[in-house]
């Protein structure tokens with residue numbers, strides 16, 4: 489496994505700040521997919537694909553994209569999939585070894601039976617295929633805020649502090665979170681080994697909550713970043729609450 493986790497660094501001092509960390513990691517993912525699949529035809533499974541995808545498939549020879557999502561309104565807005573299924577990742581039965589690439593982006597934190605969903609994703613990916621996971625770090629500003637406040641507070645933050653006009657409307661984010669213990673990236677990487685998956689890439693990056701807050705609400709954003717940097721310093725870097733999200737790529741052995 490090539491562990492590319494960023495060293496603990498504050499966005500004040502880091503040469504790569506804000507969204508640049510996320511963009512760098514997304515570019516890494518693009519490079520990994522291009523190197524792994526080259527130009528051979530591939531089939532893609534968007535697990536919890538919702539209305540959009542953050543993973544660029546440009547340059548890959550994608551022949552088919554299947555999208556599964558539990559929310560029919562999300563599914564109806566999606567315009568990248570060839571085939572859409574309204575279904576639950578924790579129970580859905582898809583043909584074994586039928587996809588080269590599974591993408592599960594900003595979804596695992598919403599699944600109360602995450603181990604069932606992981607078992608199903610590992611079953612449908614072909615040998616030497618890849619699973620790309622994007623998720624929040626539970627022990628981060630993003631994660632703690634989401635885990636220890638009720639859903640209506642998430643809606644309020646998104647609507648009033650992040651200024652999302654549709655927050656909380658039917659079929660619109662934020663979606664209720666469950667934060668199964670396997671969302672933790674270390675626990676997840678240990679767990680998936682038993683499913684025949686090996687981690688080939690991991691990177692945590694400056695979280696979307698702090699980044700968006702700083703952009704939409706500069707004063708509050710500075711306060712949050714200042715406070716979390718202070719926590720980082722007091723704990724000698726052990727608790728880096730600003731590394732709020734991560735990317736993980738798994739290969740089916």
Ligand SMILES: C[S@@+](CC[C@H](N)C(=O)[O-])C[C@H]1O[C@@H](n2cnc3c(N)ncnc32)[C@H](O)[C@@H]1O
Nearest residue numbers: 536537538557558559562576577593594595598
């Ligand atoms: C934050 S959105 C992410 C959507 C998309 N992957 C993206 O990155 O924009 C989370 C998605 O997970 C879906 N979801 C939540 N629980 C699910 C489940 N049990 N089975 C399938 N999809 C689920 C939601 O409907 C929503 O579309």
